Amino acid sequence: MNPARSMALCALLIGHPALAQAQSGPNSAAETEIGPDDAILPEITVIARRRAEDAQRIPGSLSVVGGDTLDRSYTVNTQQLAQLVPALNYSSANPRNTAFTIRGLGSSVVAVSQANDGLEPGVGFYVDQVYHARPATAAFDFSDIAQAEVLRGPQGTLFGKNSTAGAINITTRAPTFKSEASQEISVGSFNFVQAKIAASGALSGDTIAGRLSAIVTRRDGVIDNVRTGADHNQIGNQAVRGQLLIKPSEAFQVKLSADFTNFESDCCTQVHYRVAARDLPRTASRQYGGSAGLAAQFGYVPPSMNPYDRVTDIDARLGVDTNEGGVAAIADWALGKTTLTSISAWRFWNWDAANDRDYTGIPIQLQQHIPSRQDQFSQELRLASNGSGPFSYVGGLYFFRQRVIGRPISIYGPAAARYLIGTTTGTPAVAVPSNLLDGYGTDGRTDFQSNSYAAFGELNWRPIDRVTLTGGLRYTYEHKTGMYDTFVFGGMATSITALINARLGILRGQYYTAKVNDGALTGRANIAWQATDGVLAYASFARGEKSGGINMSGLPLNDANLPATGTAVVRPEKNTAYEVGLKTWLFDNRVMFNIDAFYTRVTDFQSNVSDTRAAAALRTYLANIPLVTVRGFEADAEIAVTRGLSVRGSVAYADGKYNRYPAGPCPIERIGNTATACNLSGVALPGLPKWSSTISGDYRYSATALDGSLFAHADVNYRGRQFGDPTGSRYTAIGAFALVNGSLGYRSHRGWELAVFARNLLDRDYIQNVTIQAGNSGLILATPSDPRTVGLTFRARQ
Template identity: 80%
Template sequence: MRHLLCAASLIALTSSAYAQEGAVRPGHAAVSTAGDVDAGQIGLPEITVTARRRVEDAQRIPGSLSVVGGELLDRSYTVNTQQLSQLVPSLNYSSANPRNTAFTIRGLGSSVVAVSQANDGLEPGVGFYVDQVYHARPATAAFDFSDIGQVEVLRGPQGTLFGKNSTAGAINMTTRAPTFTPEATEEITVGSFNFVQAKAAASGPITDTLAFRISGVATRRDGVIDNVRTGRDQNQIGNQAVRGQLLFKPSEMFQVKLSADFTNFQSNCCTQVYYRVATRDVPRTATRQFAGPTGLAAQFNYTPPSTNPYDRVTDIDASLGVDTNEGGVAAIADWTLGGATLTSVSAWRFWNWDAANDRDYTGIPIQIEQHIPSRQDQYSQELRLASNGDHALSYVGGLYFFRQRVEGRPISIYGPAAARYLIGTTTGANATPVPANLLDGYGTDGRTDFQSNSYAAFGEVNWRPVDRLTLTGGLRYTYEHKTGTYDTFVFGGPATTSPALVTARLGILRGQTYAAKVNDGALTGRANIAWQATDTVLGYASYARGEKSGGINMSGLPLNDQNLPALGTAVVRPEKNTAYEVGLKTRLFDNRLTFNVDAFYTRVTDFQTNVSDTRAAAALRTYLANIPRVTSKGVEADAVAAVTRDFSLRASVAYADGKYDRYPTGPCPIELIGNTAASCNLSGTGLPGLPKWSATVGGDYVLPVETLGGSLIAHADANYRSKQFGDPTGSRFTTIGSYTVVNGSVGYRNSKGWELAVFARNLFDRDYIQNVTIQAGNSGLILATPSDPRTIGLTFRAHQ
């Protein structure tokens, strides 16, 4: 909190905070700021959004949402979704690597897990949309932004408005659209760690009815973690993206936009570093612990390169690297039919993933190869009819079809130290000696295939029975059919006929084959009452029900010695979400201040999440399961003030109390592994990845300097997050401490359209932990991804 107060003072002194971001108009994504207001006028420009699938003033939408415009993304050097969470307190982001990306809103959504690979059979609870197209895999949101016009973060169930059901919320991203007026932008940035980023976009007419837009971004940065074994820097950044669009608009009544995009990420990434070692609260053989005079590290005469995670060093000895890409094509057509607009959204997208990892994160040759080459394809078609104008009765209705297929090949191979590290020197009741090479070369290979078809009809009606009172009702029916097959086999390792050794080896890896299917239908909906008390004050209350269909375990199941499912099944039950919210939206002081506040309570039954088998003999295999009941409640508030025509301030705060309301048979925290119980009562434990308090302050200041023919500009923002659990068990050893991150920039903007600025991200070089991982094998070793060090750079932008 001290850093947040310091940052607030800095922002006040430099007159910097967020400018209110601008408006999305039909067929165009434009952004205005407080500095764009006409001379002599002091006030905040109207924000228009498409959260309810028609263009509306954000302050008249009876629901909680945050809006970040493209200019703010540029000024704050927010280049990806992880950094977006620093501007939106209720949005939480975790990513040990792109495949393991997870979003949560108010603590709900995709599970944040300390030991897992992403499970392809788990649908995200936070929907991610780009230009109205749903992206099914959260990993596709880990790439850098390219030519973004506006981002809307909607909180709570969104099933009555969006094609795909989103139970926790949605991130609705809009790219800048083609224009019939020629324009071009160029940007080049250089900074610390050899950071280089280039952006460019061009738009203009081809004919009187056809316009184009093309944009691209390329980013390079050296790694911030040093591998003292190989001499290489790890966790580099290396990605590029390109997007092309064509807008055909023969009349004001009809338009169609075609788009194609491709994004690629290739780098020596992603690893973690030593964080701490968990000690157990129950008796356990001392030599199974990582640390200590007779612990695992001592047995291998191994010393971590550092026990301070902020030294940012590692000594991993296995291959490391990420090679992933995604892209697709889309066609969006809009027909104005009198008082309504008919919209068709057709899209095909793909995602390819491959990465090499050292999953033991040490210089000990325990696991020498681990990766899951994957391919995802998705097809979607949405037809939507939305009323136009402001009338006593307005509506949105639509039909939606979505199909995806994800094929994977889970590969894992152990090395010469694995047997002693994961099993020990003896095994079984008779203390059978374990050969040192029992797991050397022992591995698994196979195929996974997950497919899903989703069909939905949705609609929402707004009725204004009397002036200033609006009643809203929405319904959605979803039917989903899913199938999944998991087929793996083991290979390698020395031959053995000893039953004890066979059992011990199968306790680390064994082949599994199973198939499952899900057929679910659900009717969900929401109701809302809104009262426009005055032209500038809106109050509302809402109730919503959402549901996520059953999921299929696509990462394997924990098995007992009889090779039968023990702690999980292949199919998990549907997740049901009930949400209540009340809120107030205001414009005050002649539109110089907006202040919004809301309170929410959400109850989820059969919450779908990844959990870990923490029995003493297990190797921490993760799988999908249902948690009986989860609740999240809290209060959120945000304010934007136009102090002068050129100076605006913005602040947001979120308090969230999320916990397992009822979870009597959960996995045990690592400090309790080895107890006689196979499960622990986690009822009352806080949700992982959810700080109770998070806040953002910041803003912008523009100082015209006539003698220079331009303006001096300043921006700063600060984000505070209180401590949070790093894994689903609430282990005290995975707790992530509170932190504050401050970013800022100062520059000169010429009236001819160019700008030169110096920027800093993590200005005060704050050390903090982004996410944690428990090392597989129950050794007690905890790994973490440390924060990026301070980055200072120089940016040149030009606009024609």
């Protein structure tokens, strides 16, 4: 049997819709576990619709991972969260180039891993109700998390910022008036060390409470540089968060928070994966492999063509220094039958990194990095009904502003001319000096600004008992401006036209400005039928729109005599989504089973695509894809097998493709000597496996003689085959893989526990993401999986 279908069947039989133990409240630090005297499943409380609700009574598809489950599975970041939620997919060659998709839609996955500041993510990332505009800020380790909710489908009528593909809603543990504290230290393979602390309690009677938490993570690199002896792709992460809860009365409270997170390490590089062979004729000397290829011309032998050897010989500087943080004030004021909420926040993100973008020991590119600074401010006012009458509602106003300033820097080395241009150029042929590009580079400034204004509302009406009709509308107006200004410098002085043209064909200065003014009315409608106390059926329709984007990574180059191709502005992306689903409690709340089916149609899909013409250096830019569709189903379930054993799992099937894309970029194997476009209609979406699933279980055994309990956790996560780039190149395909993680430990009644854990227990080799080497040589790079990590954790709670 196909392993995907086998795991899917298991998940349907023993799975789980929320992948979490229940929260006693949406911000509670204490999670409810299956007690020794009850073999039932606890209720899962979420704030997906901006009010505390039972997840099983929400007519929509969502997954919830509780903080206790995150701890037991050693899930410390959003990359690992995606392993627990099959519909969520994650790709990241480095923190800046983080991309999320839900059901295949959201941030674009690109084989050259180049983020574009002018493109909004389709998957919204929220922490304590505050929207984070740059997906890069989701790459840091979790700190003091109460639970994580993953909502699928358009979310514009409830969340402040419009999210057309879905949302990741992170809730941190809130201040408590009861004193509590926790400490945790983990050590493991590759000198892995992680320390966590948190403390909470009353600061002034029952009026003011505070909470402070921090995390530090260190790990050696898992890729060895045989040239320098360094170990790359280290982890060096630290974060601190402080919160203050002021509650002068039961009717009013305000929560103030401040946080700072930093990631600084010798990261992130990739290793050799494959060499693409061309289907169309191309000069053999301009390809990477072969007896006359580029590697042979330089007498270069890579340290390995097996990515799982995890070795490199890059010769340029490598390193990441990024941080983010901010402050927020959330006020809730109960006004009888309604609650008024104000959410004010300012956040920033700084980024700088050095890369070797040729990923070889050949001195092609000496320096490449894009120092960036992002600032954002958001203000949301929301009015939500209280109680359980025939009508309930949520409505609000939202303002968001951000500015991203970047400085794209790139400098080529002594081997660049021969590698990227060749030994001759032009007609008639002119010899290319070997030092033509040595020291040749670009510098400049980019400036992207956006203002978003929105009014949104959603009304629920129960015309008869057990039937609820929901309607929501959102109007969004967005104004964006972008400026791209770069210049070139250095390189060998020449007045020969052919050499000048060849050099400009590799890198040239560009200047352009652009603006977007978009207004859109979107919304959704839903009907839900509570057939019995334990069975909910629903059907929904939603329309979402993502406003136009601005190319902030430069436009593709033709040659020195032609202007840049493409357009600085891409059209708005429009999303139409249909969904039907069933949520059930069965056998006296011992079994929970959910299933949904969906169909999503997207016109003018916004994507980062690559300029793959033979005459141009590879670069990415924004473009619209005429029509994309995704259809599939998701099923989740959980069983309380005994008082101490629970088993759960989820499965997702998604068939996503370009329905109409007649003039797309060509896959690397189809690039010839002349510029061409390829019909990609029918090609599967990148970064979307057709099948993905998770199966997990928890067991606890308590006995008086133990003065505590023994516990065990295991999870198996499967991802099917997927394309690693938007062209559907067979050389960027990522094979299917399954991961096994687990932990085993002892928990004392005195509040401490000791556990051993393993991530990637079976030491499975797999590819996380791929990159096409700049210059279209045919060399494909990849980030291999982290090897097995085994460690020991000590936790204490008071």
